[in-house]
Amino acid sequence: MSEPALRIAIVGHTNAGKTSLLRTLTRQVDFGQVSNRPGTTRHAEAIDLRLDGQVAVRFIDTPGLEDSVALLDFLGTLEGDSRPERVRAFLRGPEARAAFEQEAKVLRTLLEQADAAMLVIDTREPVLPKYRAEIETLTWCARPVMPVLNFVRDAASRRGDWHRALEESNLHARVEFDVVAPFHGAERALYGDLATLLPARRQQLAGIVDALALQERERRQAACRVVAAGLIDVAAMRRALPADDFADELKQKAFVRAFQDDVRRHARRAVDDLLAVFAFRPDDAELAEIPQLAGRWEDDLFNPEVLKDAGKRLGLGAVIGAGVGAVADVALAGLSLGAATTLGATLGGAASGGWRPLWRKLENRLHGVQELTVEDPVLLLLADHLATLARALAQRGHAAQDRLRVRGAAAGGGGLDDGLRACVRELAPARGHPEWERGTSAGASDADRQELESALARRLEERFTRDG
Ligand SMILES: Nc1nc2c(ncn2[C@@H]2O[C@H](COP(=O)(O)OP(=O)(O)OP(=O)(O)O)[C@@H](O)[C@H]2O)c(=O)[nH]1
Numbered sequence: 001m002s003e004p005a006l007r008i009a010i011v012g013h014t015n016a017g018k019t020s021l022l023r024t025l026t027r028q029v030d031f032g033q034v035s036n037r038p039g040t041t042r043h044a045e046a047i048d049l050r051l052d053g054q055v056a057v058r059f060i061d062t063p064g065l066e067d068s069v070a071l072l073d074f075l076g077t078l079e080g081d082s083r084p085e086r087v088r089a090f091l092r093g094p095e096a097r098a099a100f101e102q103e104a105k106v107l108r109t110l111l112e113q114a115d116a117a118m119l120v121i122d123t124r125e126p127v128l129p130k131y132r133a134e135i136e137t138l139t140w141c142a143r144p145v146m147p148v149l150n151f152v153r154d155a156a157s158r159r160g161d162w163h164r165a166l167e168e169s170n171l172h173a174r175v176e177f178d179v180v181a182p183f184h185g186a187e188r189a190l191y192g193d194l195a196t197l198l199p200a201r202r203q204q205l206a207g208i209v210d211a212l213a214l215q216e217r218e219r220r221q222a223a224c225r226v227v228a229a230g231l232i233d234v235a236a237m238r239r240a241l242p243a244d245d246f247a248d249e250l251k252q253k254a255f256v257r258a259f260q261d262d263v264r265r266h267a268r269r270a271v272d273d274l275l276a277v278f279a280f281r282p283d284d285a286e287l288a289e290i291p292q293l294a295g296r297w298e299d300d301l302f303n304p305e306v307l308k309d310a311g312k313r314l315g316l317g318a319v320i321g322a323g324v325g326a327v328a329d330v331a332l333a334g335l336s337l338g339a340a341t342t343l344g345a346t347l348g349g350a351a352s353g354g355w356r357p358l359w360r361k362l363e364n365r366l367h368g369v370q371e372l373t374v375e376d377p378v379l380l381l382l383a384d385h386l387a388t389l390a391r392a393l394a395q396r397g398h399a400a401q402d403r404l405r406v407r408g409a410a411a412g413g414g415g416l417d418d419g420l421r422a423c424v425r426e427l428a429p430a431r432g433h434p435e436w437e438r439g440t441s442a443g444a445s446d447a448d449r450q451e452l453e454s455a456l457a458r459r460l461e462e463r464f465t466r467d468g
């Protein structure tokens, strides 16, 4: 990609979603201003799409066109040998700084700074004369125009009418795009189809398509790695408390609560990391609404009913909470309580290595220590939530304004596939390695942990690609 960056003007009627399209194509949630007030963008503004560290496309956002009927009439009165000449004459004249100031910004950008235009269309609108005049005015600039049909998923979309109108205006290439929830592969189709309008740039556009596909794969891999790492953290969790303390109801409650908080902390970290992988930022003021994740779903992790259901899906029947004995109650949902064992297991090696006397002493001390761990249904729920979130983020446009709500299959009904169950089974080795929990020791860099993380990530990715 050593050729100069492709320059594309984003044009169209006010409120059609031009700035939103650019947020999505560049994955920059804070580019420009987006609102449902008409006339939001007031000046042409450039934004670059960088691929492999280089500017591959320079997009130029433009103000919305408002009344092209009058402008087209006016252009018809001007002198000039060709239509672009008349547009130039208009741009030199006083009207370009007065009545048609906004329109002039658009035409100047297209004529002087762009190789092509993407014409964003709100397909919920009927094909009014002003829109036809807009298309006609744009074609006067003699630049390739690629219509981008927006809002096509809306029930009110009149895409059929628009297809006909565009063909009547000799615009035969077009793409359908939903800036809030882009279709799978829509972004690549956009550049691929642009090549039909810009044959000289065909190779460059093919390079962009390839680079985008690679980026998408890298994001997916990174996301699966994040989910795998979070699951290992939680599977490895283990906290010990002397049995006497555990028998004290207040201490027990505080202990269990602290443990649950730690599980949520790991879940939260995974969520934050996922948001970062897909370039959504939880703490951006403009984005404060986007992740609707701080609340309910993390509590679901310890909801006895939800867990019972998840347990059934795991093939565990009604064993959730069993084995916990007298203290098996709501507070312990999803958590296992048992006499300290892992510490014993680790020290077992020392015992066989001739340290028997020391081992005895420790064993006695360990006697009466209770440990909390996480049960499989919690891991299943967490895997389900995080995998669902990752997929939702992969499909989310950076123009989306509404709150993202994820509801995994395990919590909300629907099919829960074997892939996730297999993931939970694969987590078993982590249970024997409390030091693998990140934040507790340096164990996170352990080679075995890394290997498990890679294997798990691969399994998650298979599932991601299969379903996505
Ligand atoms: N649901 C949905 N909303 C969209 C879509 N595209 C844009 N919007 C919304 O439509 C409104 C206008 O979007 P903008 O991106 O500001 O439109 P614009 O064409 O840049 O508007 P001006 O700058 O005023 O010309 C905003 O409220 C967007 O959130 C879409 O594909 N789906």
Ligand SMILES: [Mg+2]
Residues within 6 Å of the ligand: 018, 019, 020, 032, 033, 034, 040, 041, 062, 064
């Ligand atoms: Mg705008």
